[in-house]
Amino acid sequence: MADATEHLGLGRVVVGVDGSPSASAALEWATAEAVLRGSGLWLVHATGNDALSRTEIDRSRRAGLELLDRTAETVAARHPELTVVKELSDGSPSDSLRSAASLSGTIVVGHRGRGGFSSLLLGSVGLEVTAGATTPVVVVRGAAERAESGAVLAAVRDENDLGCARAAAREAMLRRAPLRLLHVWGTAPYNGVQAALRNGSRESAEHLDVVPNVVERLHEEFPALKLQAEGEGSRSVPGALVEASRDADLLVCGGRRSPGYLGPTLGRITLSLVQHAHCPVELIPRYGPGHGSTS
Template sequence: MNGTTARSGLGRVVVGVDGSPSAHTAVTWAATEADLRGSTLCLVHATDTDAPVPFLSEAEIVRSRQAGRELLDRTAGTIKARHPELVVVQELADGPAPGSLRRAAALTGTIVVGHRGLGGFSSLLLGSVGLEVAAAATTPVVVVRGAAEPVETGAVLAAVRDEADVGCARAAAREALLRKVPLRLLHVWNVGPAIGSRAASRNGGDGNARPHVRVLSSVSDRIREEFPNLTVQAEGQKGRSVPGALVDASHRADLLVIGGRRSPGYLGPTLGRITLTLLQHAHCPVELIPRQGPGHGSTT
């Protein structure tokens, strides 16, 4: 371990293990992340055997738990072979996966999940466990997307929507420091169909960018002040699709960090439109930072 946990301000890494190829990719990513942090890696397998399922016999429950233990042992062995100094702990949970992962992460851990599970709905872009964990997140959640062996691009990307995203940018800065790469702050805003027309020019279309420039400058100045040894690149971009621009930018990032928001008007945990799009379509792992304070109910 490299002993960076205290400096990074990041807790232990918790990852779901279910035997699927997507979970294997997530475990590989999580192990590397824990090694970078100098923190513990917690492998969690949830059997969900405490659910009232009448057609499961006691023998089947025992076999399920035994298979879970064996899967955890194999996974831990594979990880220790690649990261011999990494502290790896295992948790076999009888409850459902989302709650088991949240309990293992407690108040400071980061939950890592694959973008697909073992479910039979191949049309789903994000597995049900990943969706539920992300929607109800109270600690950071990483959905591992992209290639199983991604090519490093040498940058961490943070999506900045307003000044309240400074917490998201701060988390991204810590991740960039761990990787010793620059941090890119990207602020994207929508433009209407009239942009580029004579009417827009007469009405000072360029002036519409000023509040967005202020947002980006406010966040970037704060991050540069807090992280003086980090290279911070700030970029503003206008376009017709904010999520589309961010998905495109994820091609050139090792990790995309975004502040989580929930859609208003719904009962229970939900995800905003931009957040959900990135979790479904980004080309690199996406880290969702739960957003606190005003603006938490934004539809983005």
């Protein structure tokens, strides 16, 4: 598996540990991902000690170390072959996770949290991590007992999403699962039957030209990949992607193309996905046209 990981260009898996149910779900997903990759699993607990007294800092650090030790022991008992690294940080949770991920790791967070990684209902730590991401971030969503399909879904907006599509292809290859590329575009408000049919036909032709170039590149780079590509128009782009996520184990999407709104990675559509998708969502950072076309 290590050789496969090297070929696919996948790095370490980094997950925040705080003892909450949401963090436990993130840990479970991150552990399974690290096993698939044959890479190390980094367990990070951040105490955020800036405003604490020395006594409180010592108590917080002891509790954090105990939590990391218990968590590492549990993971090792289930997966003795997995390399587990424990990291206790006095910094902020978001900075600690980004530091542990370094240049190529994948950060995994739960949708909600408590303690050192409090309130991962995007708006605090989860918002900071996803909005300012420089490496891939997975927000673990979906029902705990949800049946797995194995499928990976990639949201493709244009040819600049080739980097996102590559990341999704790697995840699909890792799982020996099919990849579904889905290009969704927003449709114009209803202006009468004839106008709607005329404009819909023109829009469909223009938008469906986006997908073949991405598909061709993926076929060249991942010849063994089972790939399905399709496009559809919708009055709600995020709504269509959320609905499509019902049949996926992982939804991969590119981050916001330009700065603004909630940060360089998180925009209106991606925020909707991490809040409402029915499966884990992986955000792939990108910064400007052409970024997605580099490996």
